[in-house]
Amino acid sequence: MSRPALLKLAACQYAPHLGDTDGNAARGVAWIDRAADAGAKLIVLPELASSGYAFASEEEADAAAQDGGGAILARWVDSCRRRGVYVVAGFSERRGDERFNSAALLGPEGLIGVYQKAHLFNDEKSYFQPGDSGFPVFDLPFGRIGILVCYDLWFPEAARVLALKGAQLICVPTNWVANFRRQVVDDRGWAMGNYAAVAVATQNQVFVAAADRIGSERDVEFIGASCIAGPEGWLLAGPASRSDEALLLADVDLSQAAARKQRTPRNHAFGDRRPELYSSLSGPAASTSE
Template sequence: MGSTSRTSSAFTIACAQTNPVLGDIDANIDITELAIRDAATRGAQLVVLPECASGGWAFLDRGESESAAQPLNGGKTILAWSALAKELNIWVCGGFGESTADGGLYNSAVLLGPEGPVSLYRKVHLWNTEFLAFDPGNLGFPVVDTPFGRVGMLICYDAWIPESFRSLAVQGADLALAPSDWVPNPHQQEDMPPLAHIVVSAGAHSNQMYVAAASRYGTERGQEFIGQSAIVNHTGWPLATAGDGNEVIFAEIDPRGTRESRRNDPFNRPLWDRRLDQYTLSDLDTDV
């Protein structure tokens, strides 16, 4: 993996919703290829796919997870996405089940350019039963230079942990890519936006960065997924949102906006206005 020089300018980003077939890598390569080609044909320069787009999500245990996992280097899905990025001269970010030579299994996301993989992220905060199928991520929150500015990744439930966005922001990230598998919220109010939209909008606003979150749709082993992908600007307002089916959404963004906002807004400077000496950063009190 490497990085390319940054030449910040406006560009078109897309979030493509897919409905993976659990455990079927070949079928999911076909599904994601159609989505990537569709997005590229309509002008996307960077395409974001959902969490676990390579093999599905609802694995019962490590054995099932391992059967649908693949290495970053030489994995069929990564090779297919890389070939598309090269052919179409675009960038692709997508979630995949990652296996490693030392027996690790991770819920991962990769960022690929026309020349191949540029960055790898492993989901740090595992949700619900994911502990049965994956190991917690161990790479932190990498941020890399790209033609689209400084870019980092997080995955789904990571967005609910404020330190995820903040870890990217303090490294100067202009854009957070968030492959996701959002599920229904039992407390969702019908007259309100999906809670996931509120969470990513808050992360974007409080860290002054763009967020592109691609969420899957469909049902897998009884677990419903809501779609509802969202692209949010650096002030926290949605630029594009999706419904609950097979859909691609687009937005034009300019990462220079993040830097201008951070430097020049006299009222909203959350990164600079932090009071680190006043925060308690120890472990959670067991009585909370």
Template sequence: MSRKTTLPVALIQERAVIDQGAGNADANLSVIEARVAEAAKQGARLVLLQELHNGAYFCQHESVDEFDLAEPIPGPSTERLAALAKQHKVVLVSSLFERRAAGLYHNTGVVFDADGSTAGKYRKMHIPDDPGFYEKFYFTPGDIGFKPIDTSVGRLGLLVCWDQWYPEAARLMALAGADLLLYPTAIGWDPTDVDDEKKRQRDAWILSHRGHAVANGLPVLSCNRVGHEPSPIGASGIDFWGNSHVLGPQGEFLAEAGTDPTILSCEVDLGRSEHVRRIWPFLRDRRIDAYGDLLKRYID
């Protein structure tokens, strides 16, 4: 078995500070600063934030005014987050609404290394368009591809929320040498859904992450937001269900949060993936000669 390499991690599961609709970036970043400081004090070396953490989940409706929330990268938020990473000597994984050019916007994860430098970024590849999640109106699909980001704590396979339903995305990150998979997330249910449907949705979400961990022999970190966020157009809004979690390379729970704001901390043994992949050599047994049809939309 390979040498044990323990990485203390923390996931900041938080309720958005909402002010005048979409939220106040300064107020939300202030909360993040306090939480990261606490996580670092507890020993965390890698800190994962939730998707679009600067404010409310504004994609519940389609409004051109919401584009005012977007920022360039680098920009004001990245400067503040970089300083935070450097101050506490943590690798910090953020999630921002990126203004790339006039009329061109992305849902972008940015990773800051422990010295405050920008280690890399990932632009969300899979963009949903469902009731209450109108992201195609706001975000252009990513064009960076599935490339892990090298940091002082390892190679991070960063993906974002809706990417979590696609085994191809996790697999490509694994094939490119990711040491672990990370998913900043904003997922919840319609409060008018019946309890059975709510449970099915949450169970499916967790199961998808466990599948990625098992199929690729990698730890998985998923950080979700919590709390009810009202709809700007009078619909029922979204109850974000939290349940952030850290999984080991066989899909086992290393840590799991509930439905309240919390700092979810645990230690991840990065060396264990080597052992798991030796007893379950899925990468070895892949029939890469027979997968050409995966490039088709559908096999008629």
């Protein structure tokens, strides 16, 4: 008799340090170890965990960028081998002459894949190219995963594309910021990203694991509130606090993401879609005015 493949999933909330690439490599190793000690098999680290976030110049951004074979990812791959785990980690990627705000999927076998953030926020536009390769999915022993980064969650199209490709879990390395908001969290400590994560989960019947960072860099304040949502939307862990490190854990059976697609005997999350009514959502021409 086959059993559901239970997976312990971890979202690590901590503060990478701007420009401290060696220290950030070590921080990642320490958090991978801490999550693996707790039994986690798939571990999500924050956005730009290799580099920090608030660059002030091209030179700073470039100094922190590495390619997929760079020293930081190599150290985290070593951790994956040593602990027998998989890691999704944000990193500043150099590819040729360009930089991307990317997330790497790493495992005992090495670098499995990279997602390049498609929707760039504010000054990221000065330091990174937007990813043009779409939203890839990756098959792991315990299920199929996709990756989004931070601001991508404000574009429900992206999560939907991943879900339609069969992603059962969307991993979200993130650096949610307090800046530009009149209200950052509500009376129970929920950030708007938490609401977006829950909605992505219930609308697509997928798991969502968002690992945010804390602390501040220059004029940018980060807001924590990492969370893990299940395929009916409800949070399985978090939101974590706004200011403290946190290791969020959840035992999940990713096959539930497929099983729950059949919402009722007569309703399927994707079968009920009306793609013929959504034609204004895709294609080359987008309106930016109202």
